[in-house]
Amino acid sequence: MSKYNFDEIVTRRHTGCVKWDEPRPLSIEGEDVIPLWVADMDFKAAPAIQEAVIKRAQHGVYGYTVVEDDYFDAVISWFKRRHQWDIHREEIIYTTGVVPAMSVAVKALTMPGEKVLILSPDYNCFFSSIRNNGCEVLESILSPVGNTFEVDWHDFEAKCADEKTTVFLLCNPHNPTGRVWTKEELARMNDICMKHHVKVVSDEIHCELVMPGHRFQPFAAVSEACRQNSVVLNSPSKSFNIAGLQAANIICSQPEWRHRLDRAVNINEVCDLNPFGPVALKAAYNDSEDWIDELNSYLWSNYQMVCDYAKEHLPQWKVSQLQGTYLLWIDITATGMTAQTYADHLLRDYHVWVNPGTMYGPQSGEGYIRLNIACPQSLLKEALERIKE
Template sequence: MKYNFDKITERRNSGSYKWDTPERDDLLPMWVADMDFPTAPAVIDALRKRVEHGVFGYTHVPDEYYRSVINWFSNRHGWEIDRSWFIYTSGVVPAISAIIKALTEPGDKVIIQTPVYNCFFSSIRNNGCIPAPNPLIYTGDRYEVDFDGLEATASDPKTKVMLLCNPHNPGGRVWTTSELTRIAEICLRNNVYIVSDEIHCELTYTEGGYIPYGNLPEQFRNNASVCVSPSKAFNIAGLQIANIITPDPAVRRRIDRAININEVCDVNPFGVAATIAAYTHGSDWLGQLVDYLHGNYTTIRDFIAEEMPLLKIMPLEATYLAWIDIRATGMTSESFTDMLLRHTGLMVNPGTMYGSDGEGFVRLNFACPRSMVCDAMHRLKAALDMHFQA
């Protein structure tokens, strides 16, 4: 392998939210969804060059930025994006919040498919809206969309927006074209606007990869905004940059106004430089990263199957987030994560962070060197052995 993902980079005392928030030095933090790998060398080189310039004033986003994003999604995913559809902003969460502000009034409802990314809840509530959960159906080894429930929820006149997580966090699903089309049909029929968070789109393990919502037919594409960013795939979340892709010009004007009201209309020079470098020169690095991440997943899957039969890991189609079914232990998600932390220092997320439908699950971030994954598995087993022998 050309790139060394086994190398451990010390992140303590670097201002890392993931590593420096915990107060114990013996902790192994596998909670916050960023990676413990340095970003692609091409991105580092571009940032180094930008730093050496020495002047960091207000940023003009150049043509090269738009071309890099357009070419990346065209070449990798067959999604043809028009430059006029872009609104850049400081992150996917600010993007989602601004779109909700633009398209709703306080008291309106916003559909979410729970369990789902926890910031969806805050983005809805911060705009005075009401989360309208349409829980995913857990079949025992994957999540499916409850289309009957979606139809009923979307038909409520107070429901104005649906937040779609594509690929899904924390369930790890890559939605198929047929699933996306049924969602699109239901929402269009009920005048519900779709906001598709596609931040994990490059981290997929299925043969066909992810399907951009923007690849659906025009009538569905015009009823949606898609939020994308290189931040997850290239581990540059701290550089704070994302794009909202909105084909409908009238909706785009409303979102642009909300972006300005929320004062998230400016981006920094490092985010721009990193995006151009990642999308222009980062494909080879990303391919090897995805292979390595899948190896981490299979390491966890096999260890759990062989050593911890009480647990069950969700078959993973995307993301670097293992969704682990702990219900056979008889413990709640909170008590399980507290037990792990107390006895072994392993820090993971309780499933209830992602809504009440996440009860009985925990989320573990395995985007780290494999030695750390193995350490986490041994800590997990030690905690279970200690608890059930007590």
């Protein structure tokens, strides 16, 4: 029997919620739009997190916040216990979010005009973070193999060998394709990167969202070589649905890089946490492990429902294998529409809001949509019924 009720419908509209309240494309109005776009869950946070935040709020004073030792202890304990990764206290730099951390890493480890390699299609903020720091995006396009995706190793090495490529920005697990990279794949990435003097920055924000039969592998825990050649970005924000509380960590074992990262954190003014971020992180990592396990089971059942429904009612969809995250990457080329036209069609005519794949790479994302399944199953089924129409 379930301990947590992920079927509960939580009204989020008119709460200043990006997912539900942000102005819609095409100026679509009305209260009946089902948003399956931004990577945000429609589930309440784990009870331990809610209780910790309420207790802190009851204090009544919300001033500047010191991040204390028990914050670092929670991070270290979680990743050791859950992922067999030994993190040292001095390796952790806290900041407000993984996207700010990404910009910090690019600023610290590159010079303007250099190239940053990504595996495309890729999280849309990768493109903006790279360009905002004066660098050039270099895409190695993933190869579709069956109903999943693999690295084109020949192309990946050729892009690493470019003399202007200095950083490889990795999404692990991968958004939007849902890949969970294996230990062997990560080791091979690092071998190629080290051969060509390319540093690795690994965004691991989705690390707790892993489906049955797969295991998340922290990049820095693959080998000592990976540890020494990487900067890892992580946060409980995505997995525990607490992005608005803004707490994330940059983890790096190289003292010289760490000095540059710390300097960039201060230059970008993302060095202070609010009073609620640390208490939420501690409650997540110390007291909510059973919640994340049950969440993953629920997400897996949502994924299976989409696959079964598409097989019966949406033959023009080809749903990619979901290994991690709660974001489905769906090939819609059989509809004969472009990604943007199809997404617009669903929103305008059926009030279902999804992301066009071209957000994640103009070339690599064409012919795909991204669908967020982190919502009560009844809401997801209603969206599918509308799409079937």
